[in-house]
Amino acid sequence: MHELSIAAAVVESAEGVAREHGADAVAGVTLRIGELAGVVPDALRFSFSLVAEGTALERAELVIEEVAARARCGGCDARFAVGSPPALWCPHCDTPAAELLTGRELELAEVRMAGSP
Amino acid sequence: MCRSVDVRTAVLAKNDGLAAELRADLAERRVAAVNLLSSPGSGKTALLELVLRRARERGLAVAALTADLATENDARRLARSGAPVKQVLTGGLCHLEAAQVRALVDGWLPDATRLLFVENVGNLVCPASYDLGETLRVTLMSVTEGEDKPLKYPTAFGAAHLVVLTKTDIAGAVGFEDGVFSAAVERVNPGVEILRTSARDGQGVDTLLDRVLAVAGGAAPHAPLLAADHLRRHGHDHDPDAHHHDHGPDAHHHGHASPAPTA
Numbered sequence: 001m002h003e004l005s006i007a008a009a010v011v012e013s014a015e016g017v018a019r020e021h022g023a024d025a026v027a028g029v030t031l032r033i034g035e036l037a038g039v040v041p042d043a044l045r046f047s048f049s050l051v052a053e054g055t056a057l058e059r060a061e062l063v064i065e066e067v068a069a070r071a072r073c074g075g076c077d078a079r080f081a082v083g084s085p086p087a088l089w090c091p092h093c094d095t096p097a098a099e100l101l102t103g104r105e106l107e108l109a110e111v112r113m114a115g116s117p
Numbered sequence: 118m119c120r121s122v123d124v125r126t127a128v129l130a131k132n133d134g135l136a137a138e139l140r141a142d143l144a145e146r147r148v149a150a151v152n153l154l155s156s157p158g159s160g161k162t163a164l165l166e167l168v169l170r171r172a173r174e175r176g177l178a179v180a181a182l183t184a185d186l187a188t189e190n191d192a193r194r195l196a197r198s199g200a201p202v203k204q205v206l207t208g209g210l211c212h213l214e215a216a217q218v219r220a221l222v223d224g225w226l227p228d229a230t231r232l233l234f235v236e237n238v239g240n241l242v243c244p245a246s247y248d249l250g251e252t253l254r255v256t257l258m259s260v261t262e263g264e265d266k267p268l269k270y271p272t273a274f275g276a277a278h279l280v281v282l283t284k285t286d287i288a289g290a291v292g293f294e295d296g297v298f299s300a301a302v303e304r305v306n307p308g309v310e311i312l313r314t315s316a317r318d319g320q321g322v323d324t325l326l327d328r329v330l331a332v333a334g335g336a337a338p339h340a341p342l343l344a345a346d347h348l349r350r351h352g353h354d355h356d357p358d359a360h361h362h363d364h365g366p367d368a369h370h371h372g373h374a375s376p377a378p379t380a
């Protein structure tokens with residue numbers, strides 16, 4: 001359950017952004033979570049509700065955008081969905097992927113400030 | 118009116134930034150760090166004890182950190198090798214973070230050390246997200262854990278520089294199907310080497326040490342597709358210290374008592 005640590009890091013960095021912008025409260029945050037990030041969105045939502053209590057994010061809405069895992073083939077250059085359980089092999093030519101394009105994101109994408117400046 | 122800021126920063130940017138600094142400092146001190154990841158009971162401590170012993174026989178300056186939720190037993194076992202060993206009590210935290218390793222590297226690690234082994238908390242989920250500044254990330258599992266485990270924990274196995282299969286001495290007794298296991302590893306981490314070890318008969322101990330020495334000597338490790346390099350780069354774009362307010366890993370406990378389910 002490292003979702004608690006992750007949620008704490010989200011709250012900490014969103015509070016930092018709010019401070020920089022002179023806001024007392026955060027209305028919402030958007031996270032981008034890759035399919036292969038090793039984070040369970042529901043566990044993160046639950047952890048967030050615990051960790052946000054008593055902070056500038058107490059009333060913040062948490063939006064989680066899940067990002068599908070996609071890779072690029074090292075043989076034919078096709079882009080393909082890695083699937084679940086993941087296979088890092090090209091479904092067209094059975095060659096290992098050259099790179100993972102998306103799927104490991106664990107990003108704070110957006111912070112929405114509450115109230116007017 | 119509601120202002121929104123597009124921040125696009127890695128959630129673990131602070132840890133990533135600390136890990137990157139630690140990696141650079143360790144390189145300067147000529148220390149190669151090895152991060153050992155597995156479920157509880159896979160045999161990390163048993164294997165590491167032999168590796169430390171063998172390293173000392175071979176005249177190598179090794180040291181080890183071992184993380185545990187609550188007890189000092191692993192450190193006692195490892196210290197029998199004669200190598201300097203330090204226990205990190207995580208007090209319930211389910212993974213090690215770079216700041217914890219940093220504190221011990223600065224405050225304890227003997228100057229002459231060339232190889233530093235870090236036994237992470239027994240857990241295949243959480244530790245996979247935290248870079249510790251290691252040179253080599255090794256994910257282990259034993260023959261008793263199910264051949265498809267790499268598919269269930271793709272982040273841990275897919276980001277490993279080296280995969281180790283432990284307890285091979287009992288593979289026959291438990292009917293372990295090596296072909297199924299190898300295919301699962303290859304599926305999430307094409308091209309990664311699988312080392313087979315046993316702490317009962319010493320199989321693979323020297324080979325593991327050789328692999329560590331190779332990267333310590335500058336050889337490029339295998340490049341796993343699931344390594345979070347792009348995330349690390351993000352972390353740098355947005356100065357990881359920008360939001361730093363002296364909030365160490367200890368602040369993250371929050372009654373964090375239950376490690377993720379394993380096996």
Ligand SMILES: Nc1nc2c(ncn2[C@@H]2O[C@H](COP(=O)(O)OP(=O)(O)O)[C@@H](O)[C@H]2O)c(=O)[nH]1
Binds near residue numbers: 162286
């Ligand atoms: N048969 C066999 N048992 C092992 C081996 N390595 C460890 N064990 C046993 O597995 C259990 C867990 O080992 P330990 O090293 O504590 O695992 P850790 O939690 O990953 O550090 C202990 O009872 C060990 O004696 C091995 O290579 N072969």
Ligand SMILES: [Mg+2]
Binds near residue numbers: 161191
């Ligand atoms: Mg152990």
Ligand SMILES: [Zn+2]
Binds near residue numbers: 075076091092
């Ligand atoms: Zn292809």
